[in-house]
Amino acid sequence: MAPLPQELFDTIIDEIHDKETLKACALAATSFLPPSQRNLFRKIRLGGHRSRDASASLAEFPHLVSYIRDLTIYMWDMVSNFAAVAAVLRSVQNIESLAVFGRAVNWNRLGYEASSALLDCLSRPSLRFLYLSSMRGVSAALISAATAIPVVSFFHIRLDVREEISEQLHASAPAPRLRHLILGDAGPAVRLICDFLLHPRKPAYTQQIERLEIRIDQHSASYDKRIMTACAATLKYLAVSPADVIRLPLLPSLLEIEIKVFVGDSRRLPAFFAPNLSQIASSLPFVETITLVFVVEPLHPEVEWPDGTPLPIFGLSFMNRTQLLHLRQVHCKLLHRNVFSEANALFDRFVPAIESMMPGLHGTGILECTLDDSQHEL
Template sequence: MSPLPQELFDAIIDQVRDKETLKACALVATSFLSPSRRNLFREIQLFGVVIGDREPSATLAEFPHLVSYIRDLTIYVWDLVSENILAMAVILRSVQSIESLVIYGGAECWSSLGDEASSALLDCLSRPSLRRLELLYVGSVPAAVISAATAIPVVSFNYVHVDMREEISEQLHASAPAPRLRHLILDAGSEVRSICDFLLHPRNPPYTQQIERLEVRINQPNASHFERIMAACAATLKYLAVNPEDIIQLPLLPSVLEVEIKVWVGYDRRLPAFFSQNISQIASSLPLAETITLVVFVDLVRLGPEIEWADEAPLPIFGPSFMDRTQLLHLRRVHCILRRQSTFGDISALFYSFVPAMESTMPGLRGTGILRCTLDNPPYLAP
């Protein structure tokens, strides 16, 4: 018997991130085996191609006791071969404590899964432990899957198309789970219309009426669909993140306390032309907003020396007369974050010109303690 408690071994091994080190730890002693496996198999990615001698799905299907360790599962559906589809179905039916599920697909990927895998995936969505679901580039998704997804607290739909060829049935309505959706993430794309049409279908349960956090990337062709979603959850929405590609139109959102707006800055280091109008729209549509977070993405891939930030006219809402405002009466913080768009380069030097640029754009915030600028510049690891 070891003189040290098992909890100490568990705590130490939980800090290990390297897979090879975890494999070595699993061979040290019986007391190391379970915590090593727990961390080795916590996050699993399943592909349709063989990696090395065996594909992970084949190993997990053969040794089902390892599936119990899975908490975060990512499945790349587009290139699954038939035997791996069956193995995936076995895994999906076995993960009882899954917390996060990500599915990458293709244009007609759902039909390629077959009845067994589709049924297993639908069963997996009903796990009480599942807290987050991400569907990315998944076409022809049955309406029953979207209905099941609304029972998950955090859901992200990125270029997801709902198969609406069959009319919403009474059976689907009767079998719909109680909505638990609190955080919805919607990306742009022509497919967003099918998501909105399903979520807001008059014969469906009120899927959107408990949403507290909403993240949307708005483009002009689909702006009206995003407006419908925002209006539908206006009564409960507390946090809104918008990634606009043009001027936005927001409905009245009387409960939103925090808003985040993302912008991309080009090589001229100038905010988009529509940015000022969007800030004005936020000021008029979010009367109780307490925090505005501005995330500014920059790309350093350019030839020649870095240029200074361009001089910009002050934003009207944050001009010198800000303290005499009639809008944003509850505003307590404007947080400007400089973030690197690509994985290359260092933007630390650029931050020193970013701060005075933001102060110049919002002169009414100087000396108020409201404006805060920070740098988000993760270290670049050379290949």
């Protein structure tokens, strides 16, 4: 009987996602070892909970690094071993996703070896996603390198304010490939990043962005409007978490907007909710999908919903379809995080409250309400 081709073993093992099963396969036969290791080490954490075995294995068997496609580094847990971090970053030639959690680690503490290795890693053509969280004193060179990555998320990233950002840095920046930008911050931190991305002599940083996710407060609103305007020609998806009335520019290419609403201490929807939603009619003429995420925070007693005052853009006049002519769906999602209340009971009140606010959508098939309580136990 002819031996089975290796490709068949590879295909079967590629469908296994349980780590214990993969470990058993790696020990079962020589032909099972490479595909098992490839899947075991495709997604790796350095530092953090339950990652010690991975770190030890990579040090003992360096060839395993070549299998890494998705790498997460918890920098605060690797302070005494930045040399090992640098070695891994320089070796992952086919990395696709990189997440770095700093927990307020200062960029200067990384040392030249680790920081330069991180910058080199950002230049990998295979890298498609970058997530940076909670690092201080970050060099502008990192922001420049990040523009060459299609999906980039910055959260609590503080640039080095002492650093003089030279024209040469902008001139030598890689060809921008940024398509999806996530700014999970507001205030001074996001202003510095926006200043860099909105450099007047480098408009290409933002001119290819199709998806933008931003938080907006009174300290960053002007910057957020500028960055929305800068990518208006290409922007198809926008997600905003406003803390006040926002000013949406004209976004003629936008097809989908998501607005996240946090229920505050008043146990009512914030006063700026209706004005923000009303802007959609004039600012997003071709929008097809509106998603409203209502986040119920851990408040006690339970949240009270509005008294049913209709929203202007979804009042009875909506049936005339003189505005939002391309609208196909309004998705209202209740994101339940209140451990003091029962999610289904709250949702039973949520649906009629939403329907009373949007009477113009009755019978159109456009309105959809859903419950997400996946974080209820967290």
